[in-house]
Amino acid sequence: MHMLSVGAAGGQRAVGAFVGVFFILIGSGVGAFGAGFGGGADGLAPDGPDGLFQVVGLVFAAVGMLVVAFGVTVILRAVRFAAWLDGTRAYVRGAYRTRSVDLATAYVHQGAVTGRVGRQAISTATLEARDPATGATLTIPLESAGSGRLPPNELRALADAMSHGRGTSADDQDVLRFAETLRSAR
Structure with missing residues (x-):
């Protein structure tokens, strides 16, 4: 884990x-x-x-x-609130329940959550995953509260989980490009 x-x-x-x-x-x-x-x-x-x-x-x-x-x-x-990986399965625990999606089979893309601090709009990058079989969705913030982007080892772990076993379909290629973006982030 x-x-x-x-x-x-x-x-x-x-x-x-x-x-x-x-x-x-x-x-x-x-x-x-x-x-x-x-x-x-x-x-x-x-x-x-x-x-x-x-x-x-x-x-x-x-x-x-x-x-x-x-x-x-x-x-x-x-x-x-917490998030973790167990193999290729990502878990996000919220206030009342825990959601999970297998990143190796889900459609994964980069998203953003926008909030306001005073009058200023703040946008936080997220990893958005949707299980094609169940329709379950999951959002993982790619920035930790107050300390910027997640550490490189955590971004690599997410990239490895989402690229595991991917093929050559168009959706897989999109996910693999996003995984490379996470691996190259510093």
């Missing part, structure tokens, strides 16, 4: 966990407000013909639950 240097570094994981906890606390507060706003034994919300206060309370509670779920996802994504 060959681990890849993707995912958040220690400090970035801590920031992700902090942001996630912040959203959980906000969501819990909004949900508690909604539960209290809906009324109950204390008689704060009068029972109207349409139960408007109960509906508003339920909406606040639902929004609070969504915000808590978002916070949990942020924490899990920061802590769990």
Whole structure:
């Protein structure tokens, strides 16, 4: 098994966990407000013909639950995200599940993920793989968080996995060219 240097570094994981906890606390507060706003034994919300206060309370509670779920996802994504190779099979573990694709048989090409940092758009190169038999897809960042491109040995391992057993078809030639690009990256 060959681990890849993707995912958040220690400090970035801590920031992700902090942001996630912040959203959980906000969501819990909004949900508690909604539960209290809906009324109950204390008689704060009068029972109207349409139960408007109960509906508003339920909406606040639902929004609070969504915000808590978002916070949990942020924490899990920061802590769990990883990618590795086991032979020619690549694995990517996200917040809730692990996906895998055999790079030796998949159609592989270079992609990019664009995000924003403030007003600046940042583009990160990725390896995109799609299993032709199952349609399963996988995205592996080719740059590690904060430290630039993956190390040459990891790029070579990806190139070796995706070029293993390739033939002369047009798709295979595209994959082999991409593999050579990864091998020559410094």
